[in-house]
Amino acid sequence: xxxxxTTHPATRPRLRPAVRKATxxxxxxxxxxxxxxxxxxxxxxxxxxxxxxxLLAASLNLLVGVVGLPxxxxxxxxxxxAYAAAFSALHGTSGVSALLxxxxxxxxxxxxxxxxxxxxxxxxxxxxTLAVGELTQQAADSWESVTGGSNGLYGVPAxxxxxxxxxxxxxxxxxxxxxxxxxxxxLRLASTSATGVVLRGIRDSEDRMRALGYRTTLVKLGAFxxxxxxxxxxxxxxxxxxxxVTPADAGFETSALALLAVVxxxxxxxWGPCLGAALVIVVRDSLGxxxxxxxxxxxxxxxxxxxxxxxxxxxxxxxxxxxx
Numbered sequence: 260x261x262x263x264x265t266t267h268p269a270t271r272p273r274l275r276p277a278v279r280k281a282t283x284x285x286x287x288x289x290x291x292x293x294x295x296x297x298x299x300x301x302x303x304x305x306x307x308x309x310x311x312x313x314l315l316a317a318s319l320n321l322l323v324g325v326v327g328l329p330x331x332x333x334x335x336x337x338x339x340x341a342y343a344a345a346f347s348a349l350h351g352t353s354g355v356s357a358l359l360x361x362x363x364x365x366x367x368x369x370x371x372x373x374x375x376x377x378x379x380x381x382x383x384x385x386x387x388t389l390a391v392g393e394l395t396q397q398a399a400d401s402w403e404s405v406t407g408g409s410n411g412l413y414g415v416p417a418x419x420x421x422x423x424x425x426x427x428x429x430x431x432x433x434x435x436x437x438x439x440x441x442x443x444x445x446l447r448l449a450s451t452s453a454t455g456v457v458l459r460g461i462r463d464s465e466d467r468m469r470a471l472g473y474r475t476t477l478v479k480l481g482a483f484x485x486x487x488x489x490x491x492x493x494x495x496x497x498x499x500x501x502x503x504v505t506p507a508d509a510g511f512e513t514s515a516l517a518l519l520a521v522v523x524x525x526x527x528x529x530w531g532p533c534l535g536a537a538l539v540i541v542v543r544d545s546l547g548x549x550x551x552x553x554x555x556x557x558x559x560x561x562x563x564x565x566x567x568x569x570x571x572x573x574x575x576x577x578x579x580x581x582x583x
Contacts (some may be wrong), residue, residue: 291436295429303428304500309540310432310439311496313533315513316520317446318489323518324526325450326482327462328377331385331514332392333490335372338399338509340365340491345412345498346405354418358438358495365491366484368395373483377476392514399506411505418499425499435496442489447529449485458482516543519558523565525572534573 295303315337322328340361347357376387399406406412417426418434425434449455460468461475469475498504507513516539524535542557565573 288440292433295432300428303432305540305544307428307432307435307500308544309533309537310435311493311500312517312520312540313536314439314442314493314496315490316517316524316532316536317443317529318486318493319517320521320524320526320529320532321446321450321482321486321489323521324528325455325462326458326479328380328384328479328483329518330388331511331518332372332388332390332395333486333517334509334511334513335392335395336365336369336487336490337494337497337513337517338395338504338506339368340494341498341504341508342399342406342412342494343491344495345415345504348415348418348498349412353416354420357418357498358492361495361498362488362491365494366488369484369487369490370480373480373487377479377483389511389514392509392511396506396510399509406504406506409506411503412498413503415498415502415504417502431500435500438492438496442492443529443533446486446489449482450529454478454481516558519562523562523572528572531572 294306298306315333319330319333322330322333342361343364344357344361347353347360352360372388372391376384376391379387400409402408417424417431419425420434423430425431450458457468457473457478461473461478465475494504494508497508517536520535520539521532522535523538524531524533526532538561539558542561543555546557
């Protein structure tokens with residue numbers, strides 16, 4: 260008489276990957292939550308910036324890795340969200356309400372820009388998104404009554420939650436971490452849902468999906484707006500953490516660094532762009548100061564090495580199992 264283990268040999272191999280993945284996610288979340296307890300304030304602040312930039316990169320990954328629409332102007336929605344959240348905080352609306360206003364403003368701008376951009380493809384889409392980014396940065400630089408012009412919006416009050424002022428590195432970090440997890444979970448849910456399958460189908464063959472009856476332009480617009488809204492959430496978190504928003508936050512350099520993080524980390528993965536964002540922030544903000552201002556050069560070398568050695572990104576490294 261055979262045992263239960265031998266009767267169902269396929270059961271455990273199917274469960275093990277899911278269990279390992281859930282365990283890894285739980286362990287990583289707990290490690291991130293405990294980070295301020297064993298890190299210095301400066302390191303905690305750096306990790307907070309990584310989370311903010313990681314959420315921006317993850318939102319761009321929805322376009323690049325899932326829909327196949329690489330954008331050079333994604334920071335426009337990041338900047339709009341940051342400005343809207345900072346402006347509302349300066350006028351008495353803080354915390355979650357400011358983040359929601361930032362998301363709404365970013366989604367509205369993404370709707371207007373995407374209505375034109377998603378009808379194009381390839382280099383035309385790149386140029387249109389680049390134009391959106393440049394126009395947004397110029398608007399932020401010239402609309403002084405709202406954005407503060409080239410000086411930006413400074414003195415943004417710390418966010419409040421249930422009457423608690425989150426003005427310490429640790430409390431700000433936990434605030435950012437909570438919404439980082441919410442934003443990342445929403446992006447992953449959108450990617451793995453039935454809509455995500457349609458988006459991948461459009462990426463692989465838009466003509467075939469159109470022939471199957473899908474309104475591909477409308478679906479792409481929805482993904483564009485959703486990615487813009489999450490980028491706006493990241494911008495609102497930037498305003499809460501940095502307490503300052505400048506036109507550069509909506510400019511081409513920010514968009515390029517976000518795209519660099521996605522490429523380094525690996526498109527299609529959700530933790531990969533976050534890891535890429537961590538590398539970009541560490542090289543730019545930490546190592547760059549020790550390299551006599553040559554941080555951009557170090558980033559360029561890092562990009563070349565990753566593209567040459569890991570063309571599919573860090574997240575797609577496959578470790579060979581030792582033969583048992």
